[in-house]
Amino acid sequence: MASLANTRVLVLGGSSGIGEAIARRSAESGAAVTIASRSADRLAAAAERIARDIDTAVLDTGDNDAIEAFFAEHGLWDHVIVSSADTARGPMREMPLADAYAAMDSKFWGAYRIARAARIAEHGTLTFVTGFLAERPAAGAALQGAINAALEGLMRGLMLELAPVRVNAVSPGLVDTPLWDNLSTARKREILDSTADRLPVGRVGRAGDVANAVHYLLITGFASGSVVRIDGGGAIS
Ligand SMILES: NC(=O)c1ccc[n+]([C@@H]2O[C@H](COP(=O)([O-])OP(=O)(O)OC[C@H]3O[C@@H](n4cnc5c(N)ncnc54)[C@H](OP(=O)(O)O)[C@@H]3O)[C@@H](O)[C@H]2O)c1
Numbered sequence: 001m002a003s004l005a006n007t008r009v010l011v012l013g014g015s016s017g018i019g020e021a022i023a024r025r026s027a028e029s030g031a032a033v034t035i036a037s038r039s040a041d042r043l044a045a046a047a048e049r050i051a052r053d054i055d056t057a058v059l060d061t062g063d064n065d066a067i068e069a070f071f072a073e074h075g076l077w078d079h080v081i082v083s084s085a086d087t088a089r090g091p092m093r094e095m096p097l098a099d100a101y102a103a104m105d106s107k108f109w110g111a112y113r114i115a116r117a118a119r120i121a122e123h124g125t126l127t128f129v130t131g132f133l134a135e136r137p138a139a140g141a142a143l144q145g146a147i148n149a150a151l152e153g154l155m156r157g158l159m160l161e162l163a164p165v166r167v168n169a170v171s172p173g174l175v176d177t178p179l180w181d182n183l184s185t186a187r188k189r190e191i192l193d194s195t196a197d198r199l200p201v202g203r204v205g206r207a208g209d210v211a212n213a214v215h216y217l218l219i220t221g222f223a224s225g226s227v228v229r230i231d232g233g234g235a236i237s
Helices: 017-028 040-050 064-074 097-117 142-161 178-182 185-198 207-219
Strands: 008-012 032-037 055-058 077-082 120-129 166-172 227-230
Touching (some): 017 207, 064 097, 077 097, 120 207, 142 166, 166 207, 178 185, 207 227
Parallel strands (some): 077 120, 166 227
8 A cells, every 4th residue: 555645745846856756756655745846837847747646836935925825725734845945055255145145045944934834734744855065064065064954953943843743854965956957067977977986875866765765754653853864875985
């Protein structure tokens, strides 16, 4: 029997990459899935790729009024996963302060606004997608690491505050998703290949790897306050 049968799953950032894979995995496991993001076109394209009967919702995690209206309208969810983020990266002294603030607003405060408004069933879960830079910082991505660390701290506090709802995070290493498409094809290839060479598993992550980790958190009733690292061994190698 499908392990998420008769559950309602909402994936913020479900129109691309990791969020899309989480939506696909959840739908395959029998859940009624809704994917949400800013762009109706990207949502429609993702729904077509997933090729299952899923719902889409245009929702910007920067718009608190829209978030509150959305949750008031849609009732109780069993599982809410926040995989949405649009964050500029770069060396601190080169990145405009406005871009740095926008990155924090998108990933940290976006997740906070969703957590604050979401209506989740008592047996349900809230899951954040953070990232390996929280543990394994990199020059040129200090802010990303700080945002992910802040989100993991928020997760631990909310685990206590929202109990019995289970609150967790998955922390991916480098995953080949459209996140990297703002780079030239050659530069993207170079980053993916050099990372794969460095990692004990010999490859970079796939969105489906992270979706498997999220699935584990959704179906495992004893998992709460966890950060599941899914990074090909990168954090300790
Ligand atoms: N890929 C990696 O190597 C990697 C590594 C570690 C951590 N992560 C983290 O994993 C998460 C997902 O990344 P990804 O690789 O799947 O990136 P992605 O392919 O670029 O997907 C990002 C998703 O977020 C949505 N989004 C962005 N801003 C939004 C907003 N304000 N409101 C609602 N939706 C919004 C996008 O859709 P729209 O454009 O339609 O809004 C898209 O669906 C991010 O938090 C990222 O930091 C990724």
